[in-house]
Amino acid sequence: MASIETRDLTRVFRVGKTEVRALDGVNLDIEKGDFAAVVGPSGSGKSTLLALLGGLDTASSGTIIVNNRRLDQLSSHELAAYRLSSVGFIFQDFFLLGHLTALENVEVPLKLAGVDKRSRRARASELLETVGLSGRSHHKPREMSGGERQRTAMARALANRPTLVLADEPTGNLDSVTGKEITETLSRLNRERGITLLVVTHNLAVAKMARHSYRLVDGRLTADAEQNSGEAAK
Amino acid sequence: MRFRDITRDVRLNLFRRKLRTGLTMAGIIIGALAVVTIVALGNGLSAFIDQQVRSVANPNIIEAWPTTGFNPSRIAQGIFSNLGRAPREIKKEKQGEFIGTLKINMLDFDTVEKIKEVKGVAQVKPLVFILPRSVQLEGDKREFETVILPWIQGGPHVLWKGRTFSSENAAECIVSEAYVESFGLKSHKELIGKQVTLRVNEHPVLSLTGQGQLDPKLVQQLLDIGRALNSPDSDTPVAIAEAFRLTMELIASDGFARLGSQEPELSEFPATIVGVAKKGLLANLIYVPDEYGAEMGRVLFRNLDLYTEKAYGIGAIVQIGDPEKISQVKRDIEKIGKLRVVTFEDYMGAIHKVFWTMQQILVIFGFIAFVVAAFSIVNTLLMAVFERKREIGVLKALGATSGTIRMLFAIEAAAIGFWGGVAGAVIGWLVCFLGNVIAKAKWATILGDTDIFLPPTWLFPVLLVFTTILGLLAGLYPAVRAARLDPMEALRYE
Numbered sequence: 051m052a053s054i055e056t057r058d059l060t061r062v063f064r065v066g067k068t069e070v071r072a073l074d075g076v077n078l079d080i081e082k083g084d085f086a087a088v089v090g091p092s093g094s095g096k097s098t099l100l101a102l103l104g105g106l107d108t109a110s111s112g113t114i115i116v117n118n119r120r121l122d123q124l125s126s127h128e129l130a131a132y133r134l135s136s137v138g139f140i141f142q143d144f145f146l147l148g149h150l151t152a153l154e155n156v157e158v159p160l161k162l163a164g165v166d167k168r169s170r171r172a173r174a175s176e177l178l179e180t181v182g183l184s185g186r187s188h189h190k191p192r193e194m195s196g197g198e199r200q201r202t203a204m205a206r207a208l209a210n211r212p213t214l215v216l217a218d219e220p221t222g223n224l225d226s227v228t229g230k231e232i233t234e235t236l237s238r239l240n241r242e243r244g245i246t247l248l249v250v251t252h253n254l255a256v257a258k259m260a261r262h263s264y265r266l267v268d269g270r271l272t273a274d275a276e277q278n279s280g281e282a283a284k
Numbered sequence: 285m286r287f288r289d290i291t292r293d294v295r296l297n298l299f300r301r302k303l304r305t306g307l308t309m310a311g312i313i314i315g316a317l318a319v320v321t322i323v324a325l326g327n328g329l330s331a332f333i334d335q336q337v338r339s340v341a342n343p344n345i346i347e348a349w350p351t352t353g354f355n356p357s358r359i360a361q362g363i364f365s366n367l368g369r370a371p372r373e374i375k376k377e378k379q380g381e382f383i384g385t386l387k388i389n390m391l392d393f394d395t396v397e398k399i400k401e402v403k404g405v406a407q408v409k410p411l412v413f414i415l416p417r418s419v420q421l422e423g424d425k426r427e428f429e430t431v432i433l434p435w436i437q438g439g440p441h442v443l444w445k446g447r448t449f450s451s452e453n454a455a456e457c458i459v460s461e462a463y464v465e466s467f468g469l470k471s472h473k474e475l476i477g478k479q480v481t482l483r484v485n486e487h488p489v490l491s492l493t494g495q496g497q498l499d500p501k502l503v504q505q506l507l508d509i510g511r512a513l514n515s516p517d518s519d520t521p522v523a524i525a526e527a528f529r530l531t532m533e534l535i536a537s538d539g540f541a542r543l544g545s546q547e548p549e550l551s552e553f554p555a556t557i558v559g560v561a562k563k564g565l566l567a568n569l570i571y572v573p574d575e576y577g578a579e580m581g582r583v584l585f586r587n588l589d590l591y592t593e594k595a596y597g598i599g600a601i602v603q604i605g606d607p608e609k610i611s612q613v614k615r616d617i618e619k620i621g622k623l624r625v626v627t628f629e630d631y632m633g634a635i636h637k638v639f640w641t642m643q644q645i646l647v648i649f650g651f652i653a654f655v656v657a658a659f660s661i662v663n664t665l666l667m668a669v670f671e672r673k674r675e676i677g678v679l680k681a682l683g684a685t686s687g688t689i690r691m692l693f694a695i696e697a698a699a700i701g702f703w704g705g706v707a708g709a710v711i712g713w714l715v716c717f718l719g720n721v722i723a724k725a726k727w728a729t730i731l732g733d734t735d736i737f738l739p740p741t742w743l744f745p746v747l748l749v750f751t752t753i754l755g756l757l758a759g760l761y762p763a764v765r766a767a768r769l770d771p772m773e774a775l776r777y778e
């Protein structure tokens with residue numbers, strides 16, 4: 051059973067008179083609980099793909115089905131609810147809120163979901179522990195290393211128990227050792243919690259850890275799912 | 285998102301930029317401060333004047349004037365409401381509105397009798413005007429200014445020490461406590477029993493041209509001279525001799541002598557001080573028995589018939605038996621017809637209206653501050669939206685709806701309004717408090733323990749609701765802008 055299914059997914063940006071086809075007829079199937087990677091050069095449309103799958107952007111044409119729901123038919127309010135409850139985003143630039151501590155950052159999605167203060171404190175601490183960051187819960191982002199920040203972002207992405215985690219170049223701002231640790235943690239969460247994980251990257255080492263990887267060039271998938279030996283399976 | 289969490293986040297966001305928040309609030313604070321102090325001062329002064337006037341006047345009296353004839357307020361209205369308009373036709377029933385048709389009408393005795401018959405009326409007396417020049421203590425050369433009122437206009441509650449008058453025309457008076465100081469005495473006890481001279485003016489203009497005089501005799505004499513000179517045999521020695529005789533007679537007459545004298549005549553009235561009234565804002569008051577007062581009033585118009593069976597006077601003062609029934613009595617007197625009836629409360633109402641109008645005008649200035657403050661809130665929030673663009677994008681990616689984002693900014697603006705209102709109200713209240721302390725220290729003798737700044741309690745909730753709504757309205761546009769931000773673009777934004 052497919053968790054993600056896109057058909058002829060196309061996203062066209064218009065800048066003045068020129069058209070940029072960021073995605074051009076993408077057909078992608080990712081199974082529930084899979085760890086998939088999409089690799090491709092800069093500007094190939096990776097971030098655009100993630101935004102569409104995460105309900106942050108709407109397609110120009112084509113369909114997206116996630117967990118048996120057509121995203122392209124949801125209202126903006128429903129898309130917000132979808133992002134809140136079903137999706138966890140992880141970005142290259144972390145996008146933590148600078149004035150909040152790690153713990154408070156993890157609390158944000160819980161707060162948006164209307165969880166009361168005590169429960170979200172408890173859940174946020176637990177999540178920080180899961181990503182191995184319990185000692186840093188009262189630090190602000192600027193007092194943390196890149197790896198610690200990305201772990202905070204991971205904990206935040208998991209806050210509302212999403213079925214799908216979308217990571218856009220999660221190791222892009224990290225050194226290779228830290229990057230590997232982050233990817234390993236993601237992979238572990240994928241295995242232990244059955245979360246569908248889609249990582250977009252041009253880091254091949256990361257891609258190798260995924261079970262399936264896809265190549266995106268100029269907005270088109272060039273090859274079908276490539277079965278990895280799957281370091282993730284280790 | 286829960287409302288409690290929204291308000292908590294709003295507080296956090298406001299504290300993140302303390303200086304900017306403070307400066308933005310300043311407009312609201314100044315507006316609220318202005319409104320509180322202005323309204324408090326207007327309210328306090330109004331209450332103070334009210335209390336002062338009540339302490340020296342008799343609230344249980346009604347004035348009744350003939351509707352035709354002299355009506356100063358109508359004349360003023362007529363003049364001001366008609367500025368720049370085409371001249372109006374003078375209609376008989378509206379003569380009172382035209383300065384050129386000014387006429388002083390006497391109240392007729394029939395009407396007075398009808399007023400006396402109205403149920404609830406205790407007594408009716410002519411409305412007496414006295415133009416006092418001065419009061420002088422026996423054995424003291426100095427003259428002091430004074431306002432002399434017939435006792436009916438004061439009433440028993442005015443008396444503080446001593447007694448009331450022995451009769452309606454006794455040569456007695458009740459003076460304000462303030463004269464202790466003027467006369468150089470030690471206490472009010474020394475006032476009682478002292479002899480004073482009350483000097484009363486005749487009206488410089490009225491005495492020559494007004495109701496009572498020109499002396500009809502004088503006019504007659506002039507007419508006689510004219511007739512003698514114009515008679516068919518005017519050039520005969522007999523006629524000339526007659527005209528000459530009449531002229532000499534005229535020159536020798538009292539009336540003619542008065543025409544020439546510039547100084548109005550003074551009359552002196554001796555009086556024994558029998559009582560003392562508590563000193564108020566109007567500190568120069570002296571009350572005299574009604575009939576004795578009427579005698580002084582006759583001097584003003586130099587008309588010995590005035591306030592007697594021959595000429596009632598231009599208005600009546602009606603004393604009410606039961607103060608509760610005052611409005612009923614007023615209505616019944618009005619039913620007699622052709623009477624303008626004014627109660628003490630009507631006068632107070634007019635005074636309060638003046639204060640209320642002044643207050644409203646001043647409050648407009650406070651509102652100018654609010655308008656400026658509203659623009660400043662709009663500006664601050666647009667800046668905040670711009671600065672927090674990425675944050676908005678992140679919140680949306682995490683699942684915040686546009687509604688939540690809109691709410692966050694709108695509540696932030698409302699909070700600026702609310703807390704600005706609170707700060708302004710608190711500072712305003714402090715200003716009022718200090719103002720009262722200073723005023724009491726400075727004018728202790730007049731004020732006693734009266735508050736000049738009297739902020740009405742309803743003002744605070746009304747003000748807070750107003751500033752909060754003002755903030756909310758100012759925040760709407762920035763909030764909508766924030767909510768409309770495209771999350772992808774916001775996240776991409778460098």
Ligand SMILES: Nc1ncnc2c1ncn2[C@@H]1O[C@H](COP(=O)(O)OP(=O)(O)OP(=O)(O)O)[C@@H](O)[C@H]1O
Binds near residue numbers: 064092
């Ligand atoms: N809002 C936009 N307006 C115009 N063009 C856009 C917009 N967003 C993306 N694009 C264009 O779409 C194409 C794909 O962009 P996208 O960000 O998806 O690339 P990417 O694969 O994520 O690149 P990178 O690896 O550098 O992050 C690019 O050519 C980009 O210029």
Ligand SMILES: [Mg+2]
Binds near residue numbers: 096097098218
């Ligand atoms: Mg990208």
